[in-house]
Every structure is written in C-alpha cells, then in structure tokens.
Amino acid sequence: MPHLPPPGLPTPARRRLACALFVGAAAGTAHAGGWDIVSASRTYNTIPLKSDDTVNPMRGYHRWQNQELVPQAAPARDAFRRYHWRDLEGVQGQYTFGAILADLKTARDQGRKYAFRLRMMAGYDDGQLYAPAYLAGNASCLHGCGFWADAGAASGKTWVPDWNDPFVLARSRALLQALAQAIAASGNAASIAWIDVGLYGQYGEWAIRKSVYTNRPAGIEEATTATRRALAKMHFEAFPTQQFVMFIPYANRDALRYALLEQTITTKPVGLRADCLAQAGYFKQWTDHADEWRQFADQWRKAPFIAEFCPFESGHPTNGPATARAQASEFHISSVGNANFALSKPDDQRWLSLSDPERHDMLMLGREAGYRYGVDSTWVSLTGDGQLTLAATFRNSGNAPTYEPWNVKLEIVDTSGMARWSGTVPVALNSLAGGGVTTRVQSSWRVPALAAGTYTLRLVARDARPADGQQRRPLAWVLGERDADGGLTLRSLRRR
Structure with a gap:
C-alpha cells in the first residue's frame, strides 16, 4: 500500500x-x-x-584584486577590482577602458561575476596624482580642481581633489556615463555582480582625513552634503539597473540616507560596504549612534553587505580574524574580499603566517557569511x-x-x-x-x-x-x- x-x-x-x-x-x-x-x-x-565547503555567489569570500588567499574548495563566484581615474582618461574625453573590459570578460569566461570601484585618490603623502593629469590646475575649475596637501611626512604630498567644483563633478559624471556605455557595448553588463559607489575619499572609500584641509587654498572646502549626494547620484544614473553598495562612514550618513532610503533611480535596493572588517572598534561609529544606525540596520534583508579587511598581521591582540568573524555575524555581512591581510609577508606565505586559531576563524568566516540554503x-x-x-x-x-x-x-x-x-x-x-x-x-x-x-x-x-x-x-x-x-x-x- x-x-x-x-x-x-x-x-x-x-x-x-x-x-x-x-x-x-x-x-x-x-x-x-x-x-x-x-x-x-x-x-x-x-x-x-564546521565542515561546509560550499562555494556560492555573493556570499562567503570573493576574489579580491586577483587574489584568493584563504583556501576554498572551489574558486570564488565573484571577483572584485578597483581602478584609478588617471588610468581610464589620460586626455580629457578620451577613455581607455580596456583594463576594465578585459577583467569583466575574464570574469565571465571563468564563470564569475564582476565587481568594481573607481578612485579619484588613493593613499596619503606618496606624491602621486590619481586623477587625470589634465584635471590638476585646469583653468575650467574655480580653484585649480584640487591642491597638494602636506601632512608633514617625508615621503611626499597628497593631491586632494576639490570635490565641490562643478568641473570636477561634470568630468566625474562624464567618466561614469562613458564607462556605462562601453560596458553595454561589450555585451557583458549582465556579468556585473555589484558596483561600489566610489570616486570620493581615500581609495574611493568615502573617508578622508580632516587634517589635509588644515592649510587648504582659499575657496576650497570639504565636500558638502550636496556634493556627496551628487557623487552617489551620478553612479546610479549611469548604471540604474545594477546592484550598488555604499560605504558606511558615519560622516556620510546623509549620503547613505539618500542612497538607501530616498533615491528612486536604481531598480535594486542599495547595499552597504565596509572597508575595515577586522579592526576592533570600527563599527563603534554606528553602535555609538544606535538611533541613527537603526534606519540602516535592516538593509541587509534586501541588499548585500560587502566588506574587505583592514590589513592585519598575525598575533594582534584585537585586530584580526576573530574580530572580523564577530563583526560579520553581528552586521550580517554576506561577502568578504579574500586578501588584504598579513601584508608584511610574500603572497605565498600570508595564509601560512597566521596561527592555527586565526586560520580557523578565517575559514569559519567564509562558511558563516551569507546564505546557506x-x-x-x-x-x-x-x-x-x-x-x-x-x-x-x-x-x-x-x-x-x-x-x-x-x-x-x-x-x-x-x-x-x-x-x-x-x-x-x-x-x-x-x-x-x-x-x-x-x-x-x-x-x-x-x-x-x-x-x-x-x-x-x-x-x-x-x-x-x-x-x-x-x-x-x-x-x-x-x-x-x-x-x-x-x-x-x-x-x-x-x-x-
């Protein structure tokens, strides 16, 4: 029967x-x-x-800057790269997107999807100009489009863009629109996993030291609220159907509010992005402002929370894998860049330089982050x-x-x-x-x-x-x- x-x-x-x-x-x-x-x-x-070797997209670890240092049972389903503006537009209006398009195609050919961010500046005091050369001192800007800040380091100065200048904003918008058109023409737009809202701040991560403005030229100010909103908006207008994530510094809470709660340009809810996973106290900027965080705290239910490590070395008492694992659990982080740790070691020694408990926490972080259906x-x-x-x-x-x-x-x-x-x-x-x-x-x-x-x-x-x-x-x-x-x-x- x-x-x-x-x-x-x-x-x-x-x-x-x-x-x-x-x-x-x-x-x-x-x-x-x-x-x-x-x-x-x-x-x-x-x-x-404890024995889960499942590799799925947009969860666990993603390939970060061509590296996957934490060993996994299979290659990551997503790859992330970041690019300097100067490498994309050497002459005003003449774009060279070959590197981005090649990386996008490679990801597609490997069965991955692809994520990226554009940067107008990188680190401090290295004497490098990461914006296009035509931008520095351009007569179309009200105050030279930016300035060289001296933080007192022997290694050099830092070029800080004048984020508020209409010409800087117009050229930023043109860059994003041209890139969107190039990607669409390549036929690979559907292979984008997510886009970091970038361009503003150190490494395009929406944070910048106030000290660089100590001796700023007359007429140049820190980015206004309207400027930060404009920088986010131009990303959304260029790629309205793509998945975006937005960096979370507390100082940018108004831009976050605009991107996550107010704008209606994107067809998908905008997610969150953290650049300092593993740094103890990093999330205090929000837990110390719990009432303000509450408006974003449940965004993970409808859009991804993506992170990468603040560089850490083995043996640090507070900054490291255990901290990263706890943060990912508390804030529902789905995907973490699989690199950017133990930078003092050669690449082939960075994973082995971690202690057994640290490697255990790194493996568990990859298993715990994101969905498990x-x-x-x-x-x-x-x-x-x-x-x-x-x-x-x-x-x-x-x-x-x-x-x-x-x-x-x-x-x-x-x-x-x-x-x-x-x-x-x-x-x-x-x-x-x-x-x-x-x-x-x-x-x-x-x-x-x-x-x-x-x-x-x-x-x-x-x-x-x-x-x-x-x-x-x-x-x-x-x-x-x-x-x-x-x-x-x-x-x-x-x-x-």
Whole structure:
C-alpha cells in the first residue's frame, strides 16, 4: 500500500491524491504506457558548518584584486577590482577602458561575476596624482580642481581633489556615463555582480582625513552634503539597473540616507560596504549612534553587505580574524574580499603566517557569511497518468538571504543528463532571511507523456535571469546528498 500524502497538504489535495494512489495500488504499481506510481518521503542532511565547503555567489569570500588567499574548495563566484581615474582618461574625453573590459570578460569566461570601484585618490603623502593629469590646475575649475596637501611626512604630498567644483563633478559624471556605455557595448553588463559607489575619499572609500584641509587654498572646502549626494547620484544614473553598495562612514550618513532610503533611480535596493572588517572598534561609529544606525540596520534583508579587511598581521591582540568573524555575524555581512591581510609577508606565505586559531576563524568566516540554503525534507507523489506532486521544506541556516533571483526547479532528467520537463517550485529563497528559518511549500503538475525509460527527479535552484550566457551556475544546496552541480536528486522515476 502506498504512503499517504503528508499532513501539510490541504485537505482537498490529500483526498485527491489518496484516491489516485488507492486506485493505482488496486491496479498495480505499473501502468502500460504510464508512469510507475510513487509516493515517498525523504529527509536530508545539512552539512555541518564546521565542515561546509560550499562555494556560492555573493556570499562567503570573493576574489579580491586577483587574489584568493584563504583556501576554498572551489574558486570564488565573484571577483572584485578597483581602478584609478588617471588610468581610464589620460586626455580629457578620451577613455581607455580596456583594463576594465578585459577583467569583466575574464570574469565571465571563468564563470564569475564582476565587481568594481573607481578612485579619484588613493593613499596619503606618496606624491602621486590619481586623477587625470589634465584635471590638476585646469583653468575650467574655480580653484585649480584640487591642491597638494602636506601632512608633514617625508615621503611626499597628497593631491586632494576639490570635490565641490562643478568641473570636477561634470568630468566625474562624464567618466561614469562613458564607462556605462562601453560596458553595454561589450555585451557583458549582465556579468556585473555589484558596483561600489566610489570616486570620493581615500581609495574611493568615502573617508578622508580632516587634517589635509588644515592649510587648504582659499575657496576650497570639504565636500558638502550636496556634493556627496551628487557623487552617489551620478553612479546610479549611469548604471540604474545594477546592484550598488555604499560605504558606511558615519560622516556620510546623509549620503547613505539618500542612497538607501530616498533615491528612486536604481531598480535594486542599495547595499552597504565596509572597508575595515577586522579592526576592533570600527563599527563603534554606528553602535555609538544606535538611533541613527537603526534606519540602516535592516538593509541587509534586501541588499548585500560587502566588506574587505583592514590589513592585519598575525598575533594582534584585537585586530584580526576573530574580530572580523564577530563583526560579520553581528552586521550580517554576506561577502568578504579574500586578501588584504598579513601584508608584511610574500603572497605565498600570508595564509601560512597566521596561527592555527586565526586560520580557523578565517575559514569559519567564509562558511558563516551569507546564505546557506538547504532542503530538510521532501514528499514526492506520481500517479500512473502523470500527476506529480512535491511537498518540500526549505531552510536558510546562514546569516543573510540571497540578493539575486533564483527559480527553484523540479526537473525530470533523462539518462543523458538532459532535462525533459521542469516545473517551478513556488518558493522565494530571498524571503528566507537566515538563522535557520524554514518554509514548507507544495505544488502539483501534470507531467507530459515522455518516452519509455528511466528518469531522475531533481531539485535545482537556477538563475532566473535571461539565458544569455551570463547566468549563474546552479546554486549549491548545503546538503550532504547534493549532486556535483549543487542540485539535489530526489529519486528515480520510470515510464513504461
């Protein structure tokens, strides 16, 4: 006698399925020209966190500046680079985006998506001009477009842009618009994972020392609130359909408010970006202003929180992997740049320079950050005439949801591996915010009359975006029973 439908199904559905199964059982489990009858439940094993080797997009570690130093079971699904403005526009209006376009294409060819940031300045006191040479002292600016600040260091001076100057802002806007057009023309725009809102501040990270303005020229002031909003807005106008993240310094709280809560340009909610993960006390700028942080504290539920490390060395009493791990957990950080630590060591020694506890924390950080989707249980029913029903319980045991569109598909696959039929399972993975939350769904389909033979019934989460060659690989379930491609085989089916 077949198993009865699970209690979670609505009563009418239970009655229909029970009748169908009873009739099928009375006639035997096989029908000439029909399907072998199935009614079976199964449970699955979530991979323990301490041994989870799952690599999925926009969670865990991403490739940072061509480096992946923390060892992973597979290459990261996302890659991040940053670029100086001077390398993109040597002569006013003449752009050289070859490096960005090549990196974007490489990421696509490797099965990754690509993230980037543009920078108008980098570090301090190195005597370097990171904006285009034509910009410094340009007569179109009211006060020379910027100035050389002397912080007293022997190594040199720092060129600080006049962020407020209309010409500087106009050229910044033109740069972003030209880049957006070049990427669109390359055909690879769908391979962008996210864009950092950049250009302003040291390294384009929206922070700058007030001390550089101590001896500023007459007429030059720190960036105004209107300027910071304008710099964010020009990013959004150039790439309105892309995923953005915004740096979180407390001093930029108005720009954050604009980007996350007020602007309506972007089609996707803007996420958060931290540049100093692992630095003890870094988040005090917000925890000390809890009322103001509250307006942004739940942004992780709808947009990603991306981070990179403040450089740390092994053995520091407060700055290091344990601090980073705690911060990622508290603030629901999804993805971290896989580099930028132990900079005093050669690249091939940086991971090994960490102590055993530090390496453990680094591995656990990659496992804990972001989503971890799995399936607790399934119940499958198939009648002889092709009425297929699935009841399934899905779980997210991670610390955040996914921010990309996935369709969970139930697929009937032939012996060559080709899907001969698929149905969409009505579960929205991004509604499962994490922390072990579950949802149970059930749905039924009429399966077409396929050729006689043996088939496999699989549950696969596939990229819901257009099949243009830039889709993500199937999402990998965090299950011990998962298949090599990350999907899940539920059982075998046979048609007579």
